[in-house]
Amino acid sequence: MxxxxxxxxxxxxxxxxxxxxxxxxxxxxxxxxxxxxxxxxxxxxxxxxxxxxxxxxxxxxxxxxxxxxxxxxxxxxxxxxxxxxxxxxxxxxxxxxxxxxxxxxxxxxxxxxxxxxxxxxxxxxxxxxxxxxxxxxxxxxxLGEDMARTELLRGVLTGAVQDLETARRALGLPADVMLVVAVTAPGLPAVPTPDGAPAVPTPDGAPGRQDVGVGVVGVGVGPPRVSVRWLTHEGDRLTLVAAPTSDDAHGVLTHLAAHARTGASRPFASLGDAPAALAQARTAVRSLPPGQVGLSRYGDSPLDALLVADGERAAELAAAVLGGLRDRAARDEELLLGTLEAWFEHGGSGTRAAAALHCHRNTVLNRLARVAELTGRDINDPRAAAELYAAVRARRLHRPTRRPAAPRPGS
Missing domain, CATH: 1.10.490.10 (Globins)
Known part of the structure; x- marks a missing residue:
């Protein structure tokens, strides 16, 4: 045999x-x-x-x-x-x-x-x-246990769970810590872990692949009393960080923000505030201009948060204030907008704005005069300057599609 x-x-x-x-x-x-x-x-x-x-x-x-x-x-x-x-x-x-x-x-x-x-x-x-x-x-x-924890976390973040103390224990979250909710847009890096500890496997095909459909909860490891829980929801990654201080929590989230668009809520202490924190984090991530990666914390840019909260009104503001610029060629429009932004960024100093733009101070002043001519708003008037700044921020956050150029005669 x-x-x-x-x-x-x-x-x-x-x-x-x-x-x-x-x-x-x-x-x-x-x-x-x-x-x-x-x-x-x-x-x-x-x-x-x-x-x-x-x-x-x-x-x-x-x-x-x-x-x-x-x-x-x-x-x-x-x-x-x-x-x-x-x-x-x-x-x-x-x-x-x-x-x-x-x-x-x-x-x-x-x-x-x-x-x-x-x-x-x-x-x-x-x-x-x-x-x-x-x-x-x-x-x-x-996997069944992980799926149950995932749905529990989803319920906490959306307000569907009422027994929050039981939820806290089931999720393994320490008591008496600061909590932060973050939203990371698609195109995700590894889930962060504090102090350079090994990354929790992501649902994006990394080693130890986990099914995005079930949104398995990730557990961060690192300094004592720092915990990371995450799931995938409606295409975004939602992350809940529990840490001794808000600085510790935001420090963990900087790992996410290194290569992805991430918005973070204000720190909070009770899981009952998680749904409001999720809304803050969603607003914060939308406050990042299109294509920009990094960590946007709710409250750091209140004007941007206001503009993204009502996109329709923000678009109307940009159109009303900056409409005259849209009649210019795209290159000229961008040049004037960039000069206006540099002027605001450098505290209204034409000299510092010129240094940042690598041009002469008089060039900056001439461009600003052109902005005043096209918009009817002089930056030396505080109220007009406020409208210009808000309109520029709205334009950057929403990036409207330019109208096609009018056909030339005989074309």
Missing amino acids: SDIAVSGRHDLRDALDLLSDQVADGILHAEPVYRDTRLPAAAVQPLVRANLAEILAALAGETSSLDPARETGRVTAAEGMPLDLLQHAYRLAGLRIWEELARRLRARTDTGALLRASSRAWSAIDRSSNAAVQAHLEASAG
């Missing part, structure tokens, strides 16, 4: 690539039962190959770690693959192994030996399948 098993195993090792392709193709394409699972090929193919190698080793009587089977159980649980499909995949692998083994041993006249080889092959399949099923069940239980 061992001669047939070993001989068959060595023969089948030569066919490992073929068998792997056949089984992976069955899982990904050929078998109708798998068509709605949307398993990624990048995950299926290496798992199939590793499992087949282990099964062939067991068929030859060698020690098998069953690690590939356990990993398969964990991955398929994370991907939401039902247990019956997981078991079917192992039966499919067993069938391909047996067909190839039988083909190579067909010339033998010892039917009993062939039957014993068949028994050994299916025994190896069952052993791997059982290990995968057990790992799948264990991983599914853990």
Whole structure:
């Protein structure tokens, strides 16, 4: 018996690539039962190959770690693959192994030996399948807990949860800490962890991939009493940070803001204030001009927050105050707006604005005079200057589409 098993195993090792392709193709394409699972090929193919190698080793009587089977159980649980499909995949692998083994041993006249080889092959399949099923069940239980915590956090942030003390304990949040809610727009870096600790896996395909659809809660590790919880909601990442001080909480969020648009709420102490904090964070992230990354904290730019809170009125303000500039060529309009912004940014100093713009002070003054001519507002009048500043900020935050240039005569 061992001669047939070993001989068959060595023969089948030569066919490992073929068998792997056949089984992976069955899982990904050929078998109708798998068509709605949307398993990624990048995950299926290496798992199939590793499992087949282990099964062939067991068929030859060698020690098998069953690690590939356990990993398969964990991955398929994370991907939401039902247990019956997981078991079917192992039966499919067993069938391909047996067909190839039988083909190579067909010339033998010892039917009993062939039957014993068949028994050994299916025994190896069952052993791997059982290990995968057990790992799948264990991983599914853990994912179920994470999903429950995710929905609990979602309920806290949206105001749907009333028993906030129970929610705090279930989420593992320390008592007597400052809380901050942050909203990070799509295009996300790794979830931050304090003091350079390893990043919590993100739902964006990073190692340890977690399903965006279930929005698994991430737990930050770092200094004592600093906790990070996050989920994906309506395309944005919502992050809840609990820390001893508001500075500690905002320090954690700077990791998010390094490569993504992030808005943070004012610090608060009670989970009951979380829904209001979420609204603040959404306003804060919208206060960042389009295309700009960084951390925008609610309250740091109250005028910008007011402008994004009512986009329609803000657009009307920009059109009413700056309408004359829109009749200029795009390059001229941008030059005048940039000069106006530099003048405001440098406290109304033409000299400092000129240095920032790399031009002469008189050039700045001439441009500002042109702005006054086109808008009817002189920056030396405080009320007119206030309207100009608010209009420029509204224009930057909303970036209206320019009207097409009027056709030239005869064109």
